Amino acid sequence: MIQLEKRPQPSRLWTFLTPMLAVAITMIVGGALFAALGKNPVEAIRTIFWDPLFGEFAFYYRPQLLVKAAPLILIAIGLSLGFKAGIWNIGAEGQYIMGALAGAGVGLAFYPLEAAYVFPLMIIAGALGGWAWGMIPGLLKTRFGTNEILVSLMLVYVAEQLLAKMALGLLRNPDGRGFPGSRNLQQYPSAHNAEIIAGTGIHWGVVAALIAVIFAYILFTRHLLGYQIRLAGQAPKAARFAGVNPARLTLVCLGLSGALAGLAGMFEVSGPAGQINIDFNVGYGFTAIIVAFLGRLHPVGILLAGLLLALTFIGGENAESNLGLPAAAIQMFQGMLLFFLLAVDVLTNFRLRWKTAEVV
């Protein structure tokens, strides 16, 4: 019989090893799955994880890695603040949409004005849009004790409907011959989140993601708020004695994570995506949950996890076009990753002991 014995303290070694172990198990089980689908598992894993980085066309894919990773990292950094404190913002997808709507809305309102202040205004609007959407579950939780998980999630569906309404109505391109979707911001230089260094994939969203990582790192290691967040998550009662105001903490965490998700949406709509459209959102808000956990809620971990998940997106698209692997396989692959991570996590907090049946 295997028995679990609680460790007095979580093992530091396993905290670092478990994410890698989870990735390894996911590759093995994922490979078996691809084999079951009639694909060569080695080729599939190589197409997803190796070719985009080191393959023949890597020069094209490497910049893409930053483009995909930036929103994931931005959102996941925000989520990690709340998750650490036991505040579960699951609705980042909705906050991402609202940030994009607010950012694009401001940009389109100025069209076709050419001015240097348009883009900064859009950034502020994007952050505020996501912040406001994140404050709804926050305020409802602090005022009425409403479950923030369910509320933030419901708001995703509301945001999706608003997105559809805006793409078909208020923000629709007047020159678009009745097609849904807004003007393309890529063709409006003042509002375009262009590549900062051509050919690298680095746009302002990537810069923001890196700033967020640094900001979060300092917050957790040097700032009182970071300490309060950790304390509230690990020992809520002690936190109250230490003078942590739980309501304020909830609002700060949900507001910040909403603002970061909103920023991600704004950078996406003004850059890689270009326009508001019905299917503008692609699930970054949900994938970022996996990124946050896989990164151990640690800023540097999240940076690495974001790059890894971005790789599965790019490699997955490759595998889709080259090997005919269904797009859904990647989504499942990502879900599986979180699954195995949670499963092997037991090693961090518990020691496994082999025990023979005791004689009573």
Added chain:
Amino acid sequence: MDLSSINPTLLLASLIVASTPILLAALGELVVERAGVLNLGVEGMMITGAICGFAIAVNTGSPFVGFIAAALGGAALAFLFAILTQFALANQVASGLALTLFGLGLSALLGQGYQGLKPPPTSDIDIPILSDLPILGPVLFSHDPMVYLALSLVAAVWFVLNRTRAGLILRAVGENHGAAHALGYKVIRIRILAILFGGACAGLGGAYLSLVRVPQWTEGMTAGSGWIALALVVFASWKAGRVLLGAWLFGGISVLQLNLQAAGVAIPVEYLSMSPYLITILVLVIMSADKSRAPGSLGRTFHASD
């Protein structure tokens, strides 16, 4: 706009149909939460049930076999959750989310090639005499077997939870797992059984969507039903009878907004479509004032050494 085109009898009858998926899923989750486990993976288990039921029903030509497959599919996914939370002692919130993300991906994968197909029809059972009653007949007594199953399940869950020894033990495990363990009850085993039951119910609810309510398979077709089912359990203050009332309320809202859309009401379609979610939030706000009814050990991990 022509509101007279809305037939109240048909509206009530479709309300019953619309409420069945969330009723089934919420009843399952009610039992799970009463055992002290918070499984947020309802959405994932529902959509897995939806595709399992759909695929098997299409291949066998029998909706009945499809529903059984859906229950098994939902339970299988729930078993993964049970392993994570009961053996690996993983955080229940994170595990539930993992279940939903995994289920959405898995169902999309399994559903390749099933888009655009029609499932075999589920025939209605007209209960003799009763179904001929005016208004009440078509509303209550002229439905498919799953509607009756869901309704009898409400009664069965209420009875088992409140009037049997098994229900008492289950509730004890949910209220205070330490005490239940000290009394010699197998906390882990009871919770796993509850989780499996919840998964099977969610699977049935999902299959009801893909086989009866919609009826077809599209990716992500549950569109938040699982989350509404979770909200329903809070709304019902963890009581079986109130789950039925809540399901009718939400079924009514979703049917009414569809009817209003069809009648061409001046409100844009998108705003009508978001109404069920907004009302769920509103109801949650109203019901959240009283948290005292939640099972005492809800969401807490049990390990015998504690």
